[in-house]
Amino acid sequence: MMVMLNPLWIRSAVALAEAGSFTRAAAVLDLTQAAVSQHVGQLETRLGAIVIRRSRRLEWTPAGLALLEYARELEAADKRLAARLADTDALRGALDLVTPGSVGLLLYPLLLDLQRAEPGLVICHRFAPDSEVIDAVASNRSELGIATTRSEDPRLTAMPFLEEPLELIVPAGETVRDWHDLERIGFIDHPDGQAMATRLLSRRFDGNPGVRRLPVRGFSNQISLILEPVARGLGFTVLPRYARQAFDKATHIRVVEGVAVVDTLWLIHRSEWPLSARAGHVLRHLRYMITSLRGE
Template structure:
Protein backbone atom coordinates (compact mmCIF):
# COMPACT_ATOMS: atom_id res chain seq x y z
CA UNK A 1 0.00 0.00 0.00
CA UNK A 2 1.26 3.47 -0.89
CA UNK A 3 1.58 5.78 2.11
CA UNK A 4 -0.26 9.11 1.66
CA UNK A 5 2.45 10.92 3.63
CA UNK A 6 5.08 9.76 1.14
CA UNK A 7 2.93 11.07 -1.72
CA UNK A 8 2.75 14.39 0.13
CA UNK A 9 6.55 14.44 0.42
CA UNK A 10 6.98 13.67 -3.29
CA UNK A 11 4.59 16.45 -4.18
CA UNK A 12 6.61 18.90 -2.08
CA UNK A 13 9.82 17.77 -3.80
CA UNK A 14 8.16 18.38 -7.18
CA UNK A 15 6.93 21.82 -6.13
CA UNK A 16 10.28 22.98 -4.71
CA UNK A 17 12.76 21.14 -6.92
CA UNK A 18 15.03 19.90 -4.15
CA UNK A 19 15.00 17.75 -1.04
CA UNK A 20 16.26 20.56 1.18
CA UNK A 21 13.57 23.07 0.13
CA UNK A 22 10.89 20.42 0.41
CA UNK A 23 12.18 19.56 3.88
CA UNK A 24 11.91 23.20 4.96
CA UNK A 25 8.34 23.43 3.67
CA UNK A 26 7.34 20.20 5.43
CA UNK A 27 9.29 20.90 8.65
CA UNK A 28 11.37 17.76 8.12
CA UNK A 29 15.07 17.10 7.66
CA UNK A 30 16.46 16.57 4.13
CA UNK A 31 17.46 13.09 5.23
CA UNK A 32 13.88 12.28 6.20
CA UNK A 33 12.60 13.55 2.84
CA UNK A 34 15.18 11.44 1.02
CA UNK A 35 14.15 8.37 3.02
CA UNK A 36 10.44 8.88 2.27
CA UNK A 37 11.21 9.12 -1.47
CA UNK A 38 13.49 6.06 -1.35
CA UNK A 39 10.82 3.95 0.40
CA UNK A 40 8.23 5.11 -2.13
CA UNK A 41 10.53 4.10 -4.99
CA UNK A 42 11.08 0.66 -3.45
CA UNK A 43 7.34 0.12 -2.99
CA UNK A 44 6.70 1.08 -6.62
CA UNK A 45 9.72 -0.66 -8.08
CA UNK A 46 10.43 2.48 -10.11
CA UNK A 47 12.48 5.66 -9.79
CA UNK A 48 10.29 8.73 -9.20
CA UNK A 49 12.97 11.45 -9.17
CA UNK A 50 16.19 12.00 -11.06
CA UNK A 51 18.88 13.45 -8.81
CA UNK A 52 21.61 15.83 -10.01
CA UNK A 53 23.87 18.57 -8.64
CA UNK A 54 21.22 21.12 -9.71
CA UNK A 55 18.42 19.49 -7.75
CA UNK A 56 15.84 16.85 -8.57
CA UNK A 57 13.36 16.44 -11.41
CA UNK A 58 10.45 14.07 -11.75
CA UNK A 59 10.70 10.96 -13.87
CA UNK A 60 7.67 9.83 -15.86
CA UNK A 61 6.72 7.57 -12.96
CA UNK A 62 7.17 10.51 -10.60
CA UNK A 63 4.84 12.69 -12.69
CA UNK A 64 2.16 10.00 -12.52
CA UNK A 65 2.51 9.75 -8.75
CA UNK A 66 2.43 13.54 -8.24
CA UNK A 67 -0.79 13.64 -10.25
CA UNK A 68 -2.17 10.94 -7.97
CA UNK A 69 -0.94 12.86 -4.90
CA UNK A 70 -2.78 15.99 -6.02
CA UNK A 71 -6.00 14.05 -6.63
CA UNK A 72 -5.77 12.31 -3.25
CA UNK A 73 -5.13 15.61 -1.43
CA UNK A 74 -8.06 17.27 -3.21
CA UNK A 75 -10.39 14.35 -2.45
CA UNK A 76 -9.40 14.35 1.23
CA UNK A 77 -10.01 18.10 1.46
CA UNK A 78 -13.40 17.73 -0.16
CA UNK A 79 -14.30 14.84 2.15
CA UNK A 80 -13.41 17.04 5.12
CA UNK A 81 -15.68 19.80 3.78
CA UNK A 82 -18.53 17.35 3.23
CA UNK A 83 -18.24 16.09 6.80
CA UNK A 84 -18.36 19.68 8.06
CA UNK A 85 -21.53 20.27 6.01
CA UNK A 86 -23.38 17.23 7.39
CA UNK A 87 -26.67 18.28 8.89
CA UNK A 88 -26.73 21.71 7.24
CA UNK A 89 -28.65 20.60 4.15
CA UNK A 90 -26.32 22.69 2.00
CA UNK A 91 -23.53 21.98 -0.43
CA UNK A 92 -20.74 24.48 -0.92
CA UNK A 93 -19.26 25.47 -4.26
CA UNK A 94 -16.06 27.51 -4.09
CA UNK A 95 -15.06 29.22 -7.33
CA UNK A 96 -11.81 31.04 -7.99
CA UNK A 97 -11.68 33.52 -10.84
CA UNK A 98 -9.62 36.28 -12.40
CA UNK A 99 -11.29 39.71 -12.38
CA UNK A 100 -12.38 40.33 -15.97
CA UNK A 101 -13.46 36.73 -16.54
CA UNK A 102 -15.45 36.67 -13.34
CA UNK A 103 -17.13 39.98 -14.07
CA UNK A 104 -18.32 38.90 -17.52
CA UNK A 105 -19.03 35.18 -17.11
CA UNK A 106 -20.01 34.47 -13.49
CA UNK A 107 -23.12 36.70 -13.11
CA UNK A 108 -24.83 35.17 -16.13
CA UNK A 109 -24.01 31.63 -15.00
CA UNK A 110 -25.34 31.99 -11.45
CA UNK A 111 -29.11 31.85 -12.20
CA UNK A 112 -28.82 28.37 -13.75
CA UNK A 113 -26.83 27.11 -10.77
CA UNK A 114 -29.30 28.54 -8.27
CA UNK A 115 -32.31 27.20 -10.21
CA UNK A 116 -30.87 23.68 -10.47
CA UNK A 117 -29.17 23.49 -7.07
CA UNK A 118 -30.98 26.03 -4.87
CA UNK A 119 -29.32 24.85 -1.64
CA UNK A 120 -25.79 25.35 -2.93
CA UNK A 121 -23.79 27.99 -1.06
CA UNK A 122 -21.48 29.77 -3.48
CA UNK A 123 -18.15 31.24 -2.41
CA UNK A 124 -15.97 33.26 -4.81
CA UNK A 125 -12.24 33.92 -4.50
CA UNK A 126 -10.59 36.45 -6.81
CA UNK A 127 -7.05 35.90 -8.04
CA UNK A 128 -4.81 35.47 -11.05
CA UNK A 129 -4.31 31.95 -12.48
CA UNK A 130 -0.87 31.50 -10.92
CA UNK A 131 -2.59 32.00 -7.53
CA UNK A 132 -5.83 30.08 -8.11
CA UNK A 133 -4.69 27.00 -10.05
CA UNK A 134 -2.57 25.81 -7.09
CA UNK A 135 -5.72 26.19 -4.95
CA UNK A 136 -7.50 23.78 -7.32
CA UNK A 137 -4.60 21.33 -6.99
CA UNK A 138 -4.79 21.58 -3.20
CA UNK A 139 -8.55 21.04 -3.11
CA UNK A 140 -9.09 24.46 -1.54
CA UNK A 141 -11.46 25.49 -4.36
CA UNK A 142 -13.76 23.38 -6.54
CA UNK A 143 -12.89 25.05 -9.80
CA UNK A 144 -10.99 28.01 -11.19
CA UNK A 145 -11.96 30.24 -14.08
CA UNK A 146 -8.52 30.97 -15.50
CA UNK A 147 -6.62 31.85 -18.65
CA UNK A 148 -3.28 31.48 -20.36
CA UNK A 149 -1.67 33.00 -23.43
CA UNK A 150 0.29 30.93 -25.96
CA UNK A 151 2.22 29.02 -23.31
CA UNK A 152 1.17 26.31 -20.84
CA UNK A 153 -1.14 26.81 -17.90
CA UNK A 154 0.58 28.71 -15.04
CA UNK A 155 0.27 25.81 -12.60
CA UNK A 156 3.57 26.56 -10.88
CA UNK A 157 6.34 24.05 -10.13
CA UNK A 158 5.59 20.37 -10.53
CA UNK A 159 3.65 18.44 -13.10
CA UNK A 160 0.11 19.65 -12.46
CA UNK A 161 -0.93 16.52 -14.33
CA UNK A 162 -4.13 16.01 -12.35
CA UNK A 163 -5.70 19.27 -13.52
CA UNK A 164 -8.56 18.95 -15.99
CA UNK A 165 -8.95 21.92 -18.35
CA UNK A 166 -12.20 22.75 -20.15
CA UNK A 167 -11.72 25.45 -22.80
CA UNK A 168 -14.46 28.10 -22.80
CA UNK A 169 -13.52 31.15 -24.83
CA UNK A 170 -10.89 32.63 -27.11
CA UNK A 171 -10.36 36.22 -25.98
CA UNK A 172 -8.35 38.19 -28.58
CA UNK A 173 -6.45 41.28 -27.46
CA UNK A 174 -6.97 44.56 -29.33
CA UNK A 175 -4.96 47.74 -29.56
CA UNK A 176 -6.89 50.45 -27.73
CA UNK A 177 -6.11 54.05 -28.61
CA UNK A 178 -7.64 57.51 -28.49
CA UNK A 179 -10.27 57.99 -31.19
CA UNK A 180 -8.20 60.86 -32.63
CA UNK A 181 -5.04 58.75 -32.94
CA UNK A 182 -3.61 58.66 -36.47
CA UNK A 183 -4.28 54.90 -36.70
CA UNK A 184 -7.72 54.90 -35.10
CA UNK A 185 -9.63 54.56 -38.38
CA UNK A 186 -7.87 51.36 -39.42
CA UNK A 187 -9.79 48.08 -39.63
CA UNK A 188 -6.73 46.17 -38.38
CA UNK A 189 -3.07 46.78 -37.58
CA UNK A 190 0.17 44.91 -37.98
CA UNK A 191 2.06 44.87 -34.68
CA UNK A 192 5.13 46.34 -36.40
CA UNK A 193 3.17 49.54 -37.11
CA UNK A 194 3.12 50.18 -33.35
CA UNK A 195 6.87 50.00 -32.77
CA UNK A 196 7.21 53.73 -32.00
CA UNK A 197 4.12 54.01 -29.80
CA UNK A 198 4.16 54.44 -25.99
CA UNK A 199 2.17 51.81 -24.11
CA UNK A 200 0.04 51.81 -20.96
CA UNK A 201 -0.93 48.30 -19.89
CA UNK A 202 -3.53 46.89 -17.52
CA UNK A 203 -1.79 43.73 -16.35
CA UNK A 204 1.77 42.67 -15.59
CA UNK A 205 1.33 39.47 -17.60
CA UNK A 206 0.06 41.51 -20.54
CA UNK A 207 3.30 43.51 -20.43
CA UNK A 208 5.36 40.31 -20.43
CA UNK A 209 3.30 38.96 -23.31
CA UNK A 210 3.59 42.22 -25.30
CA UNK A 211 7.36 42.28 -24.89
CA UNK A 212 7.65 38.69 -26.10
CA UNK A 213 5.25 39.35 -28.99
CA UNK A 214 7.08 42.55 -29.96
CA UNK A 215 10.47 40.82 -29.80
CA UNK A 216 9.31 38.37 -32.44
CA UNK A 217 8.23 41.39 -34.53
CA UNK A 218 11.66 42.99 -34.14
CA UNK A 219 11.12 45.87 -31.73
CA UNK A 220 11.11 46.69 -28.02
CA UNK A 221 7.97 48.48 -26.80
CA UNK A 222 8.20 51.66 -24.76
CA UNK A 223 6.05 50.92 -21.71
CA UNK A 224 5.21 54.12 -19.83
CA UNK A 225 2.82 52.59 -17.33
CA UNK A 226 1.62 49.24 -16.01
CA UNK A 227 -1.47 48.95 -13.83
CA UNK A 228 -3.37 46.01 -12.40
CA UNK A 229 -6.69 47.17 -13.83
CA UNK A 230 -7.75 47.33 -17.49
CA UNK A 231 -10.27 50.11 -16.81
CA UNK A 232 -7.52 52.24 -15.24
CA UNK A 233 -5.26 51.55 -18.23
CA UNK A 234 -8.00 52.60 -20.66
CA UNK A 235 -8.61 55.76 -18.67
CA UNK A 236 -4.93 56.66 -19.07
CA UNK A 237 -5.18 55.99 -22.80
CA UNK A 238 -8.19 58.33 -22.97
CA UNK A 239 -6.06 60.97 -21.23
CA UNK A 240 -3.47 60.72 -24.02
CA UNK A 241 -0.74 58.79 -22.20
CA UNK A 242 -0.32 56.13 -24.87
CA UNK A 243 -1.98 53.08 -26.39
CA UNK A 244 -2.86 49.78 -24.69
CA UNK A 245 -3.36 46.07 -25.33
CA UNK A 246 -6.74 45.01 -23.92
CA UNK A 247 -8.61 41.67 -23.98
CA UNK A 248 -11.97 41.98 -25.69
CA UNK A 249 -14.02 40.98 -22.63
CA UNK A 250 -12.41 43.81 -20.66
CA UNK A 251 -13.96 46.63 -22.73
CA UNK A 252 -16.86 46.96 -20.27
CA UNK A 253 -17.48 49.36 -18.63
CA UNK A 254 -16.79 51.63 -21.56
CA UNK A 255 -14.47 54.62 -21.51
CA UNK A 256 -15.58 57.41 -23.88
CA UNK A 257 -13.25 58.59 -26.62
CA UNK A 258 -11.49 55.31 -27.32
CA UNK A 259 -11.20 53.05 -30.35
CA UNK A 260 -10.24 49.36 -30.39
CA UNK A 261 -8.45 47.99 -33.45
CA UNK A 262 -7.84 44.26 -34.04
CA UNK A 263 -4.28 43.02 -34.58
CA UNK A 264 -3.53 41.13 -37.78
CA UNK A 265 -2.63 37.42 -37.41
CA UNK A 266 -0.97 35.99 -35.50
CA UNK A 267 -3.39 37.74 -33.14
CA UNK A 268 -2.44 37.79 -29.43
CA UNK A 269 -5.13 35.87 -27.58
CA UNK A 270 -6.06 34.81 -24.07
CA UNK A 271 -7.38 31.26 -23.81
CA UNK A 272 -10.05 31.16 -21.10
CA UNK A 273 -11.25 27.97 -19.47
CA UNK A 274 -12.16 26.14 -16.28
CA UNK A 275 -9.72 24.05 -14.26
CA UNK A 276 -10.86 21.25 -11.95
CA UNK A 277 -9.12 18.31 -10.35
CA UNK A 278 -9.85 14.61 -9.97
CA UNK A 279 -13.52 13.71 -9.82
CA UNK A 280 -14.75 17.10 -8.69
CA UNK A 281 -15.85 18.00 -12.18
CA UNK A 282 -18.28 15.05 -12.08
CA UNK A 283 -20.19 16.37 -9.06
CA UNK A 284 -23.66 17.61 -10.14
CA UNK A 285 -23.38 21.21 -8.94
CA UNK A 286 -19.88 21.55 -10.46
CA UNK A 287 -21.07 20.07 -13.77
CA UNK A 288 -24.06 22.41 -13.83
CA UNK A 289 -21.92 25.45 -13.18
CA UNK A 290 -19.37 24.56 -15.86
CA UNK A 291 -22.18 24.10 -18.39
CA UNK A 292 -23.62 27.48 -17.38
CA UNK A 293 -20.20 29.07 -17.86
CA UNK A 294 -19.93 27.41 -21.28
CA UNK A 295 -23.30 28.90 -22.29
CA UNK A 296 -22.14 32.35 -21.18
CA UNK A 297 -18.90 31.94 -23.12
CA UNK A 298 -20.82 31.00 -26.27
CA UNK A 299 -22.94 34.14 -25.86
CA UNK A 300 -19.81 36.27 -25.44
CA UNK A 301 -18.29 34.74 -28.59
CA UNK A 302 -21.44 35.36 -30.60
CA UNK A 303 -21.47 39.16 -30.12
CA UNK A 304 -17.82 40.24 -29.70
CA UNK A 305 -18.06 43.36 -31.90
CA UNK A 306 -20.65 44.94 -29.61
CA UNK A 307 -18.01 45.27 -26.90
CA UNK A 308 -15.43 47.07 -29.02
CA UNK A 309 -15.19 50.82 -28.32
CA UNK A 310 -15.80 52.87 -31.41
CA UNK A 311 -17.73 50.06 -33.11
CA UNK A 312 -21.51 50.27 -33.56
CA UNK A 313 -23.50 47.41 -32.10
CA UNK A 314 -24.46 44.74 -34.60
CA UNK A 315 -27.97 45.13 -35.99
CA UNK A 316 -30.55 42.65 -34.83
CA UNK A 317 -31.55 40.11 -37.47
CA UNK A 318 -34.83 40.85 -39.19
Protein backbone atom coordinates in the same frame (compact mmCIF):
# COMPACT_ATOMS: atom_id res chain seq x y z
CA MET B 1 -14.51 16.86 30.09
CA MET B 2 -17.53 14.72 29.08
CA VAL B 3 -16.81 11.33 27.49
CA MET B 4 -18.31 10.91 24.01
CA LEU B 5 -21.78 9.41 24.25
CA ASN B 6 -22.53 6.05 22.67
CA PRO B 7 -24.87 6.56 19.67
CA LEU B 8 -26.87 3.48 20.72
CA TRP B 9 -27.66 5.07 24.07
CA ILE B 10 -28.79 8.26 22.36
CA ARG B 11 -30.93 6.25 19.92
CA SER B 12 -32.66 4.54 22.85
CA ALA B 13 -33.34 7.88 24.55
CA VAL B 14 -34.88 9.32 21.35
CA ALA B 15 -37.05 6.22 20.87
CA LEU B 16 -38.17 6.48 24.50
CA ALA B 17 -39.14 10.12 24.03
CA GLU B 18 -41.08 9.36 20.85
CA ALA B 19 -42.76 6.16 22.07
CA GLY B 20 -43.55 7.39 25.59
CA SER B 21 -42.69 4.15 27.41
CA PHE B 22 -39.82 1.71 27.79
CA THR B 23 -41.97 -1.14 26.48
CA ARG B 24 -42.92 0.62 23.24
CA ALA B 25 -39.39 2.01 22.75
CA ALA B 26 -37.98 -1.53 23.07
CA ALA B 27 -40.44 -2.77 20.45
CA VAL B 28 -39.52 0.03 18.03
CA LEU B 29 -35.80 -0.67 18.44
CA ASP B 30 -36.22 -4.46 18.47
CA LEU B 31 -34.47 -4.60 21.84
CA THR B 32 -35.46 -5.84 25.25
CA GLN B 33 -36.92 -3.41 27.74
CA ALA B 34 -33.95 -4.14 29.98
CA ALA B 35 -31.53 -3.07 27.22
CA VAL B 36 -33.33 0.26 26.73
CA SER B 37 -33.35 0.82 30.46
CA GLN B 38 -29.63 0.01 30.62
CA HIS B 39 -28.86 2.55 27.85
CA VAL B 40 -30.78 5.25 29.67
CA GLY B 41 -28.94 4.35 32.84
CA GLN B 42 -25.59 4.78 31.09
CA LEU B 43 -26.66 8.24 29.91
CA GLU B 44 -27.75 9.19 33.40
CA THR B 45 -24.36 8.09 34.74
CA ARG B 46 -22.76 10.59 32.36
CA LEU B 47 -25.30 13.42 32.46
CA GLY B 48 -27.35 13.03 35.61
CA ALA B 49 -31.05 12.19 35.60
CA ILE B 50 -32.57 12.60 32.15
CA VAL B 51 -36.01 11.13 32.73
CA ILE B 52 -38.29 10.75 35.75
CA ARG B 53 -40.42 7.61 35.70
CA ARG B 54 -44.01 8.33 36.70
CA SER B 55 -46.71 5.71 37.12
CA ARG B 56 -48.42 6.61 33.82
CA ARG B 57 -45.95 8.82 31.99
CA LEU B 58 -42.33 9.88 31.69
CA GLU B 59 -41.12 13.37 32.56
CA TRP B 60 -37.94 14.64 30.96
CA THR B 61 -35.52 16.64 33.10
CA PRO B 62 -33.60 19.68 31.81
CA ALA B 63 -30.61 17.37 31.21
CA GLY B 64 -32.88 15.02 29.27
CA LEU B 65 -34.30 17.84 27.13
CA ALA B 66 -30.77 19.04 26.39
CA LEU B 67 -29.87 15.50 25.32
CA LEU B 68 -32.86 15.28 22.97
CA GLU B 69 -31.93 18.62 21.40
CA TYR B 70 -28.38 17.34 20.95
CA ALA B 71 -29.79 14.21 19.28
CA ARG B 72 -31.81 16.33 16.84
CA GLU B 73 -28.68 18.32 15.98
CA LEU B 74 -26.77 15.10 15.33
CA GLU B 75 -29.54 13.85 13.06
CA ALA B 76 -29.55 17.12 11.10
CA ALA B 77 -25.75 16.99 10.78
CA ASP B 78 -25.96 13.39 9.52
CA LYS B 79 -28.48 14.46 6.87
CA ARG B 80 -26.30 17.36 5.77
CA LEU B 81 -23.28 15.07 5.49
CA ALA B 82 -25.26 12.50 3.50
CA ALA B 83 -26.51 15.22 1.15
CA ARG B 84 -22.98 16.55 0.58
CA LEU B 85 -21.60 13.08 -0.05
CA ALA B 86 -24.46 12.17 -2.38
CA ASP B 87 -24.02 15.52 -4.16
CA THR B 88 -27.24 15.17 -6.12
CA ASP B 89 -28.59 18.70 -5.60
CA ALA B 90 -27.30 20.96 -8.36
CA LEU B 91 -29.28 23.98 -7.16
CA ARG B 92 -28.10 24.24 -3.57
CA GLY B 93 -24.78 24.66 -1.80
CA ALA B 94 -21.56 26.60 -2.24
CA LEU B 95 -19.21 26.66 -5.22
CA ASP B 96 -15.79 28.31 -5.24
CA LEU B 97 -14.44 29.55 -8.58
CA VAL B 98 -11.19 31.43 -9.21
CA THR B 99 -10.30 33.07 -12.54
CA PRO B 100 -8.02 35.71 -14.09
CA GLY B 101 -9.46 39.20 -13.96
CA SER B 102 -10.18 39.65 -17.67
CA VAL B 103 -12.42 36.63 -18.15
CA GLY B 104 -13.75 37.22 -14.64
CA LEU B 105 -15.26 40.49 -15.85
CA LEU B 106 -17.20 38.46 -18.41
CA LEU B 107 -18.23 35.63 -16.07
CA TYR B 108 -19.07 37.47 -12.86
CA PRO B 109 -22.31 39.12 -14.08
CA LEU B 110 -23.42 35.77 -15.54
CA LEU B 111 -22.77 34.10 -12.17
CA LEU B 112 -24.77 36.78 -10.38
CA ASP B 113 -27.69 36.23 -12.77
CA LEU B 114 -27.59 32.50 -12.05
CA GLN B 115 -27.44 33.00 -8.29
CA ARG B 116 -30.41 35.36 -8.42
CA ALA B 117 -32.38 32.75 -10.39
CA GLU B 118 -31.23 29.92 -8.08
CA PRO B 119 -31.05 31.44 -4.55
CA GLY B 120 -30.01 28.09 -3.08
CA LEU B 121 -26.62 28.46 -4.79
CA VAL B 122 -23.81 30.37 -3.10
CA ILE B 123 -21.17 31.21 -5.71
CA CYS B 124 -17.85 32.58 -4.44
CA HIS B 125 -15.81 34.05 -7.30
CA ARG B 126 -12.30 35.40 -6.85
CA PHE B 127 -9.90 37.07 -9.31
CA ALA B 128 -6.28 35.83 -9.26
CA PRO B 129 -3.26 35.39 -11.56
CA ASP B 130 -2.54 31.98 -13.09
CA SER B 131 -0.17 30.78 -10.35
CA GLU B 132 -2.75 31.45 -7.63
CA VAL B 133 -5.56 29.89 -9.69
CA ILE B 134 -3.60 26.67 -10.07
CA ASP B 135 -2.55 26.60 -6.42
CA ALA B 136 -6.10 27.24 -5.18
CA VAL B 137 -7.51 24.30 -7.14
CA ALA B 138 -4.60 21.97 -6.40
CA SER B 139 -4.88 22.65 -2.65
CA ASN B 140 -8.70 22.23 -2.64
CA ARG B 141 -9.44 25.84 -1.71
CA SER B 142 -11.45 26.14 -4.93
CA GLU B 143 -13.31 23.46 -6.86
CA LEU B 144 -12.97 25.18 -10.25
CA GLY B 145 -10.37 27.43 -11.80
CA ILE B 146 -9.73 29.06 -15.16
CA ALA B 147 -6.14 29.71 -16.22
CA THR B 148 -4.49 31.21 -19.28
CA THR B 149 -1.83 28.48 -19.29
CA ARG B 150 -2.36 24.75 -19.19
CA SER B 151 -1.17 23.33 -15.88
CA GLU B 152 1.20 20.36 -15.91
CA ASP B 153 0.33 19.48 -12.30
CA PRO B 154 -0.64 15.75 -12.35
CA ARG B 155 -3.30 16.40 -9.70
CA LEU B 156 -5.27 18.61 -12.09
CA THR B 157 -7.40 18.02 -15.16
CA ALA B 158 -7.31 20.83 -17.75
CA MET B 159 -9.65 21.25 -20.68
CA PRO B 160 -10.16 24.12 -23.15
CA PHE B 161 -12.96 26.39 -21.95
CA LEU B 162 -12.84 29.62 -23.92
CA GLU B 163 -10.69 31.60 -26.35
CA GLU B 164 -9.54 35.09 -25.41
CA PRO B 165 -8.19 37.39 -28.16
CA LEU B 166 -5.63 40.03 -27.24
CA GLU B 167 -6.26 43.60 -28.45
CA LEU B 168 -4.17 46.70 -29.01
CA ILE B 169 -6.25 49.50 -27.47
CA VAL B 170 -5.52 53.20 -27.97
CA PRO B 171 -7.31 56.46 -27.14
CA ALA B 172 -10.26 57.08 -29.47
CA GLY B 173 -8.56 59.86 -31.43
CA GLU B 174 -5.24 58.09 -32.02
CA THR B 175 -3.96 56.39 -35.17
CA VAL B 176 -1.25 53.71 -35.14
CA ARG B 177 0.62 53.22 -38.40
CA ASP B 178 4.01 52.08 -37.12
CA TRP B 179 6.15 51.55 -34.04
CA HIS B 180 6.95 55.26 -33.79
CA ASP B 181 3.28 55.96 -33.09
CA LEU B 182 3.40 53.58 -30.14
CA GLU B 183 6.50 55.33 -28.83
CA ARG B 184 4.74 58.66 -29.18
CA ILE B 185 1.55 57.51 -27.41
CA GLY B 186 3.29 55.59 -24.60
CA PHE B 187 2.40 52.35 -22.81
CA ILE B 188 -0.05 51.83 -19.94
CA ASP B 189 1.37 48.81 -18.16
CA HIS B 190 -0.35 46.21 -15.91
CA PRO B 191 0.77 42.95 -14.22
CA ASP B 192 0.54 40.94 -17.48
CA GLY B 193 1.16 43.95 -19.73
CA GLN B 194 4.73 43.23 -20.82
CA ALA B 195 3.97 39.60 -21.67
CA MET B 196 0.72 40.36 -23.53
CA ALA B 197 2.18 43.29 -25.41
CA THR B 198 5.23 41.26 -26.44
CA ARG B 199 3.07 38.44 -27.83
CA LEU B 200 0.82 40.77 -29.80
CA LEU B 201 3.20 43.51 -30.92
CA SER B 202 5.97 41.12 -32.01
CA ARG B 203 3.57 39.77 -34.65
CA ARG B 204 2.29 43.18 -35.75
CA PHE B 205 5.59 45.07 -35.92
CA ASP B 206 8.42 42.92 -37.25
CA GLY B 207 11.88 43.93 -36.08
CA ASN B 208 10.64 46.24 -33.32
CA PRO B 209 13.14 47.09 -30.56
CA GLY B 210 11.00 45.44 -27.88
CA VAL B 211 8.18 46.41 -25.53
CA ARG B 212 10.62 47.31 -22.77
CA ARG B 213 11.90 50.18 -24.91
CA LEU B 214 8.49 51.83 -25.02
CA PRO B 215 7.94 54.79 -22.67
CA VAL B 216 5.62 53.78 -19.82
CA ARG B 217 2.93 56.40 -19.10
CA GLY B 218 1.21 54.58 -16.25
CA PHE B 219 0.49 51.31 -14.44
CA SER B 220 -2.56 49.73 -12.79
CA ASN B 221 -3.06 46.33 -11.19
CA GLN B 222 -6.87 46.63 -11.18
CA ILE B 223 -8.26 44.97 -14.29
CA SER B 224 -11.34 47.22 -14.37
CA LEU B 225 -9.20 50.39 -14.22
CA ILE B 226 -6.43 49.68 -16.74
CA LEU B 227 -8.38 51.26 -19.60
CA GLU B 228 -9.19 54.43 -17.64
CA PRO B 229 -5.89 56.20 -18.50
CA VAL B 230 -6.24 55.03 -22.12
CA ALA B 231 -9.71 56.60 -22.28
CA ARG B 232 -8.18 59.84 -21.01
CA GLY B 233 -5.56 59.91 -23.76
CA LEU B 234 -2.60 59.04 -21.56
CA GLY B 235 -1.36 55.98 -23.45
CA PHE B 236 -2.17 52.65 -25.11
CA THR B 237 -2.29 49.14 -23.68
CA VAL B 238 -2.75 45.49 -24.66
CA LEU B 239 -5.56 43.59 -22.96
CA PRO B 240 -7.82 40.59 -23.54
CA ARG B 241 -11.04 41.40 -25.38
CA TYR B 242 -13.23 40.53 -22.37
CA ALA B 243 -11.61 43.28 -20.31
CA ARG B 244 -12.25 45.81 -23.07
CA GLN B 245 -15.86 44.69 -23.53
CA ALA B 246 -16.54 45.24 -19.82
CA PHE B 247 -15.25 48.84 -19.93
CA ASP B 248 -18.12 51.34 -19.79
CA LYS B 249 -16.46 54.14 -21.82
CA ALA B 250 -16.33 52.41 -25.18
CA THR B 251 -16.49 55.66 -27.15
CA HIS B 252 -13.28 56.91 -25.52
CA ILE B 253 -11.10 54.05 -26.73
CA ARG B 254 -10.41 52.29 -30.02
CA VAL B 255 -9.18 48.82 -30.98
CA VAL B 256 -6.42 48.80 -33.60
CA GLU B 257 -7.24 45.97 -35.99
CA GLY B 258 -4.49 43.75 -37.34
CA VAL B 259 -2.85 40.36 -36.78
CA ALA B 260 -4.78 38.38 -34.15
CA VAL B 261 -3.28 36.64 -31.12
CA VAL B 262 -5.73 34.35 -29.35
CA ASP B 263 -5.10 32.73 -25.96
CA THR B 264 -6.84 29.54 -24.86
CA LEU B 265 -8.38 29.65 -21.39
CA TRP B 266 -8.21 26.33 -19.54
CA LEU B 267 -10.80 25.03 -17.09
CA ILE B 268 -9.05 23.12 -14.29
CA HIS B 269 -10.24 20.94 -11.44
CA ARG B 270 -8.87 18.08 -9.34
CA SER B 271 -8.40 14.86 -11.31
CA GLU B 272 -9.17 12.40 -8.51
CA TRP B 273 -12.89 13.03 -8.19
CA PRO B 274 -15.75 14.18 -10.44
CA LEU B 275 -17.16 17.68 -10.39
CA SER B 276 -20.01 18.33 -8.00
CA ALA B 277 -23.53 18.52 -9.41
CA ARG B 278 -23.67 22.28 -8.78
CA ALA B 279 -20.29 22.79 -10.52
CA GLY B 280 -21.65 20.98 -13.56
CA HIS B 281 -24.80 23.10 -13.44
CA VAL B 282 -22.83 26.35 -13.22
CA LEU B 283 -20.55 25.37 -16.10
CA ARG B 284 -23.51 24.46 -18.33
CA HIS B 285 -25.07 27.84 -17.55
CA LEU B 286 -21.85 29.71 -18.36
CA ARG B 287 -21.30 27.88 -21.64
CA TYR B 288 -24.90 28.49 -22.71
CA MET B 289 -24.78 32.19 -21.81
CA ILE B 290 -21.41 32.74 -23.49
CA THR B 291 -22.67 31.05 -26.66
CA SER B 292 -25.79 33.25 -26.54
CA LEU B 293 -23.71 36.42 -26.12
CA ARG B 294 -21.68 35.48 -29.18
CA GLY B 295 -24.86 34.83 -31.18
CA GLU B 296 -23.78 31.28 -32.01
